[in-house]
Amino acid sequence: MSRESMEYDVVIVGGGPAGLAAAIRLKQLAAEQGHEVSVCLLEKGSEVGAHILSGAVIDPIALNELLPDWKERDAPIKTQVTDDRFLWLTQPSSIRFPNFSMPPLMNNHGNYIVSLGNVCRWLGQQAEALGVEIYPGFAAAEVLYNDDGSVKGVATGDMGIAKDGHHKDSYTPGMELHAKYTFIAEGVRGSLAKMLFEKFKLREGVDPQKFGIGLKELWEIPKDKHKPGLVVHTQGWPLTESGSQGGSFMYHYDENLVSIGFVVHLNYENPYVSPFDEFQRFKTHPDIRGYLEGGKRIGYGARAINEGGIQSIPKLTFPGGALIGCSAGFVNVPRIKGSHNAMKSGMLAAEAAFAALKGGSEGHDELTAYPEALRRSWLWKDLDKVRNVKPSLRWGSLIGTVYGGFDMWMHDMGIRLPWTLHHHKADYQTLKPASECKPIAYPRPDGVVSFDKLSSVFLSATNHEEDQPVHLKLKDPSVPIGVNLPKWAEPAQRYCPAGVYEVVDGENGQKRFQINAQNCVHCKTCDIKDPSQNINWVVPEGGGGPNYPGM
Numbered sequence: 398m399s400r401e402s403m404e405y406d407v408v409i410v411g412g413g414p415a416g417l418a419a420a421i422r423l424k425q426l427a428a429e430q431g432h433e434v435s436v437c438l439l440e441k442g443s444e445v446g447a448h449i450l451s452g453a454v455i456d457p458i459a460l461n462e463l464l465p466d467w468k469e470r471d472a473p474i475k476t477q478v479t480d481d482r483f484l485w486l487t488q489p490s491s492i493r494f495p496n497f498s499m500p501p502l503m504n505n506h507g508n509y510i511v512s513l514g515n516v517c518r519w520l521g522q523q524a525e526a527l528g529v530e531i532y533p534g535f536a537a538a539e540v541l542y543n544d545d546g547s548v549k550g551v552a553t554g555d556m557g558i559a560k561d562g563h564h565k566d567s568y569t570p571g572m573e574l575h576a577k578y579t580f581i582a583e584g585v586r587g588s589l590a591k592m593l594f595e596k597f598k599l600r601e602g603v604d605p606q607k608f609g610i611g612l613k614e615l616w617e618i619p620k621d622k623h624k625p626g627l628v629v630h631t632q633g634w635p636l637t638e639s640g641s642q643g644g645s646f647m648y649h650y651d652e653n654l655v656s657i658g659f660v661v662h663l664n665y666e667n668p669y670v671s672p673f674d675e676f677q678r679f680k681t682h683p684d685i686r687g688y689l690e691g692g693k694r695i696g697y698g699a700r701a702i703n704e705g706g707i708q709s710i711p712k713l714t715f716p717g718g719a720l721i722g723c724s725a726g727f728v729n730v731p732r733i734k735g736s737h738n739a740m741k742s743g744m745l746a747a748e749a750a751f752a753a754l755k756g757g758s759e760g761h762d763e764l765t766a767y768p769e770a771l772r773r774s775w776l777w778k779d780l781d782k783v784r785n786v787k788p789s790l791r792w793g794s795l796i797g798t799v800y801g802g803f804d805m806w807m808h809d810m811g812i813r814l815p816w817t818l819h820h821h822k823a824d825y826q827t828l829k830p831a832s833e834c835k836p837i838a839y840p841r842p843d844g845v846v847s848f849d850k851l852s853s854v855f856l857s858a859t860n861h862e863e864d865q866p867v868h869l870k871l872k873d874p875s876v877p878i879g880v881n882l883p884k885w886a887e888p889a890q891r892y893c894p895a896g897v898y899e900v901v902d903g904e905n906g907q908k909r910f911q912i913n914a915q916n917c918v919h920c921k922t923c924d925i926k927d928p929s930q931n932i933n934w935v936v937p938e939g940g941g942g943p944n945y946p947g948m
Contacts, residue, residue: 399570400552400570400571400572400573401572401573402572402573402574402575403437403572403573403574403575404435404575404576405435405436405437405530405550405574405575405576405577406434406435406436406576406577406578406750406754406760407419407420407423407434407435407436407437407576407577407578407579407580407747407750407754408436408437408438408439408550408551408574408575408576408578408579408580409436409437409438409439409579409580409582410438410439410537410551410579410580410581410582410583410587410589411438411439411440411441411581411582411584411587411722411724412438412439412440412442412445412446412517412521412531412533412582413449413517413582413584413722413723413739414513414516414517414520414722414736414739414740414743415582415721415722415723415724415739415740415742415743416438416440416580416582416722416743417438417445417517417520417521417523417524417743418459418463418520418739418740418741418743418744418747419580419582419721419743419744419746419747420436420438420524420527420529420531420743420747421463421464421520421523421524421527421529422463422743422744422747422748422751423436423529423747423750423751424436424524424527424528424529425463425527426747426748426751427751428527430751430755432751432754432755434751434754435530436528436529436530437529437530437531437532437574437576438524438529438530438531438532439532439535439536439537439551439553439574440531440532440533440534440535441534441535441536441537441936441939441940441941441942442533442534442940442942442943442944443533443534443940443944444518444533444534444944445517445518445521445531445533446514446515446517446518446521446945447514447533447942447943447944447945448584448919448942448943448945449513449514449517449945449948450513450514450611450613450698450699450700450943450945450948451513451611451613451700451735451736451948452513452611452613452646452648452656452658452733453510453511453512453513453516453648453656453736454478454505454508454509454510454511454628454646454648454733454734455474455508455509455511455513455516455734455736455737456507456508456732456734456736456737457474457507457508457509457737458737458741458775459736459737459738459740459741459744460472460474460737460740462741462744463740463744464523470519470523472516472519473511473512473515473516473518473519474509474511474516475509475650475651476509476510476511476625476626476649476650476651477506477507477508477509477510477626478505478506478507478508478509478510478626478628479506479625479626479627480624480626480627480628481496481504481505481506481628482496482627482628482629482630483496483499483503483629483630483631484629484630484631484632484633484684485631485632485633486631486632486633486634486635486679486682486684487633487634488634488635488682489682489683490683490684491631491633491682491684498802499802500802500805500806500808500809501809502731502782502783502805502808502809503731503732503805505628510626510628510648510649510650510656511650512651512656512947512948513736513948514945514946514947514948515947516736533940534939534940535553535554535572535939536553536554536936536937536938536939536941537551537552537553537554537574537583537589537936538551538552538553538554538555538571538588538935538936539551539552539554539571539589540579540589540592540593540596541573541575543717543761545716545761546716547715547716547717547760547761547762548579548593548715548716548717548718549575549576549579549717550573550574550575550576550579551573551574551579551589552571552572552573552574553571553572553574553939554571554936554937554938554939555568555569555570555571556568556569556571556938556939557569558865558866559864559865559866560863560864560865560866560867562866565864576717576718576760577717577754577758577759577760578717578718578719578750578753578754578760578764579717579718580718580719580720580721580743580746580750581593581718581719581720581721581724582721582722582724582739582743583723583724584700584722584723584724585608585700585701585702585703585723585724585726585921586608586701586921586924586925586934587724588934588935588936590720590724593715593718593720596715597712597715597716598712599711599712599713599715599720600711600712601712603708603709603710603711603712604705604708604709604819604820604821605705605820605821605822605823605824606703606705606709606726606823607662607663607664607703607704607705607706607709607787607820607824608662608663608701608702608703608704608705608824608925608926609643609660609661609662609663609701609702609704610660610661610663610672610699610700610701610702610892610894610920610922611658611659611660611699611700611701611702612658612659612660612661612672612673612676612697612698612699612894613656613657613658613659613696613697613698613700613948614656614657614658614694614696614697614853614856615654615655615694615695615696615697615947615948616654616655616656616657616689616692616693616694616695617653617654617655617692617693617695618653618654618655618688618689618691618692619653619691619692620653622687622688622691622692623649623653623654623655624649625649625650625651626649626650627647627648627649628646628647628648628649629645629646629647629648630644630645630646630647630733631644631645631679631684631685632644632645632794632798633794634679634682635675635678635679635682636661636675636794637794638837639665639667639669639670639675639837640665640666640667641661641662641665641667641670641675642661642662642664642665642790642794642797643659643660643661643662643675644659644660645657645658645659645660645679645685646658646659646660646733647685647688654947655688655689655692657680657685657689658676659672659675659676659679660702660733661675661676662704662790663701663824663892663922663925663926664822664824664827665827665828666827666828666829666834667828667829667834667835667837668828668829668830668831668834668885668886668888668891668928669831669834669835669836669837669886669888669891670837670888670891670892671837671839671891671892672891672892672894672922673699673850673853673891673894674837674891675839677839677840677842677847677848678839678840678847680846680847681840681843681846681847685846686846689845689846690845690846694848694856695856696856696857696945696946696947696948697853697854697856697857698857698918698943698945698948699894699895699918699920699922700918700919700920700921701920701921701922701925702735703723703726703727703728703735704728704730704787705726705787705820706726706728706729706730706780706783706784706786706787707777707780707781707784708784708788708817708818708819708820709726709820710725710726710727710780711726712768713725713767713768713771714763714764714765714767714768715763716761716762716763717760717761717762718764719746719749719750719764721739721742721743721746722735722739722742722743723735723739725742727739727741727742727776727780729779729780729783730783730786730787731783731786731787731801731805732783737779738776738779738780741774741775741776742771742776745767745770745771745774745776746764746767748766748767748770749764749766749767749770750764750767752766753766781813782805782808783801783804783805784817784818785800785801785804785814785816785817785818786801786804786805787801787820788818788819788820789801789804789818824925824926825925825926825927825928825929825930826928828885828888828926828928830884830885831884831885831886836886850894850895850896851896851916853894853895854895854896854916854918857895857918857943857944857945858943858945858946859895859915859916859917859918859942859943859944860915860941860942860944861914861915861917861937861938861941861942862937862938862941863915865937865938865941867912867914868914868917868934868935868936868937868941869897869912869914869917869923869932869933869934869935870932870933870934870935871910871912871931871932871933872930872931872932872933873931874910876929876931877889877898877900877910877931878900878908878909878910880929881927881928881929881931882900882908884928885928887900887910888926888927888928889923889927889932892922892923892926893920893922893923894918894920894922895916895917895918895920896913896916897912897913897914897916897917897923898910898911898912898913898923899911899913914937917937917942918942918943919934919942919943921934
């Protein structure tokens with residue numbers, strides 16, 4: 398069956414903050430200047446916001462520019478930060494850093510605690526009201542090219558293919574969406590972005606991207622324990638016990654809701670580290686447990702985070718399109734914020750595309766005005782101020798944190814240190830052999846504040862059509878048991894936060910690698926951390942994956 402096609406001026410892949418901001422800005426410019434621009438946005442989740450997971454404390458700077466009247470539009474952004482705390486955890490106590498010792502960049506006053514998924518749902522409504530065509534439940538699976546090699550658009554994945562490859566009665570071929578410009582806003586480690594990196598050599602001359610895995614739970618807690626506007630960040634225990642790095646967040650907002658999460662940097666060395674179990678152990682600390690006891694856990698999810706900063710940003714444009722948001726990597730790591738930068742990148746790309754379209758462009762060119770504008774913007778300044786924070790952690794969590802704080806203080810005093818530290822290894826290259834590391838005995842979940850993986854995945858409302866091709870592709874099926882198991886004790890069993898990968902006993906006592914793809918919460922950690930780079934994450938059928946309510 399041949400694929401049908403639709404024509405647009407701009408196609409946007411991904412309904413996160415970057416993609417939605419780009420769509421809204423395009424339509425705003427079209428209305429302001431009387432030049433019609435057709436815009437289509439594809440979202441692989443079952444609805445806009447279904448796959449969005451973030452802490453989240455947002456800096457409203459980009460939203461103020463995009464929709465200055467967002468409060469009058471009843472945006473789901475209500476709880477302003479009122480109390481900002483930073484703790485260094487030991488076991489069983491903690492040390493609180495006084496607020497005056499923290500660089501002003503780290504001050505969260507004026508920011509808001511939100512559900513980023515709900516913010517994206519609201520942004521989706523604003524975009525549709527302006528005439529953006531939004532298609533949730535359609536996963537962009539393929540990049541299309543013109544004869545001259547420029548990007549022509551994307552094709553959605555075929556629906557109704559069975560696990561063995563045959564076409565079921567429900568088979569429907571994908572749709573081609575052609576555009577003069579295609580914006581890739583898939584988020585971290587997107588499958589189309591990976592293809593474009595390779596085809597157009599977009600990562601040449603920049604540092605390897607660095608990543609963390611962020612795990613989050615949503616809790617309803619007793620009213621007497623709820624402190625709306627409270628923001629708590631921690632470092633230290635329990636990661637100090639495993640020699641890993643990262644930290645936590647706890648945000649109180651809305652009606653008795655608490656977002657609590659844990660980030661583990663994926664450059665850890667010990668293959669026995671389990672980020673999920675580190676998170677569960679963290680919640681047993683007395684300073685954290687006291688807030689959660691008596692409450693109810695109502696949501697769970699996980700997602701990879703870009704952490705490389707300005708040194709790891711790839712070339713942002715290619716003939717016929719651009720990378721925006723976390724497809725490029727604009728997260729400010731010490732601030733634990735990326736939404737404001739993602740939105741600004743989408744807005745700047747939209748402005749460049751609109752100017753080109755109004756000038757008569759047919760879209761085979763590169764939007765060089767976009768990266769030029771980005772480097773002049775506050776976004777670039779935001780990332781430049783913290784460029785040395787993440788790479789300084791190579792010296793250890795405590796020394797690196799102190800140095801990073803010093804570097805940020807210098808910026809706040811108007812002094813830019815003249816050197817830039819660099820990332821030298823990709824995260825998959827950092828694991829030591831299991832024989833050189835000590836296994837970690839994690840405590841059993843107590844069912845009160847700590848839980849197991851499968852009950853957690855249940856709360857993510859993850860669902861995939863069972864009879865479809867596995868979307869976690871092994872380049873060589875022999876590697877997990879033949880290479881990863883003897884050398885690294887097959888770390889996929891532990892770095893996956895959803896129980897997707899297992900080593901089980903097969904016939905005749907032979908070990909077998911089992912992939913439970915139906916559990917996948919689309920965090921992309923396997924694609925990043927597999928030491929053999931043998932796992933390739935591709936999109937499943939559209940609409941599959943988590944359905945995060947209010948995350």
